[in-house]
Amino acid sequence: MNILLVDDSRTIRNIQKNVLKQLGHTDIVEAEDGVIAYAIFSKQPPDLMLVDWNMPNMDGITLIRKVRETNKTIPIIMCTTEAEKSRVLEAIKAGVNNYIVKPFTVESLGEKISQTMAKATGAAAAS
Numbered sequence: 001m002n003i004l005l006v007d008d009s010r011t012i013r014n015i016q017k018n019v020l021k022q023l024g025h026t027d028i029v030e031a032e033d034g035v036i037a038y039a040i041f042s043k044q045p046p047d048l049m050l051v052d053w054n055m056p057n058m059d060g061i062t063l064i065r066k067v068r069e070t071n072k073t074i075p076i077i078m079c080t081t082e083a084e085k086s087r088v089l090e091a092i093k094a095g096v097n098n099y100i101v102k103p104f105t106v107e108s109l110g111e112k113i114s115q116t117m118a119k120a121t122g123a124a125a126a127s
């Protein structure tokens, strides 16, 4: 499974990559803002996107709205801080499938990914 990991903090990306690795995911492409992520998505849509909220150039919510203009099915998990949790409804309206509060554990991310992928493949099969 190819995962597009979007976060402006290299430290956070490294932590997340490590968590993903522990879950057995090694096919990961990184982007440091929404502009780069959108360019990667346009070239080759990944199987799953993990998206940070606050980033320079293009933030996570704008990225998600842009992706959803052309792709309604790609699973997207928003990675929020505790402070952004109250804005999660906005993210859901923009089309995220799930969200997780940073910092997250291997178990919690693993659970979110399985939930999200199960729902996404279920929805694809039903449509």
Ligand SMILES: [Mg+2]
Binding pocket: 007, 008, 009, 052, 053, 054, 055
């Ligand atoms: Mg950020």
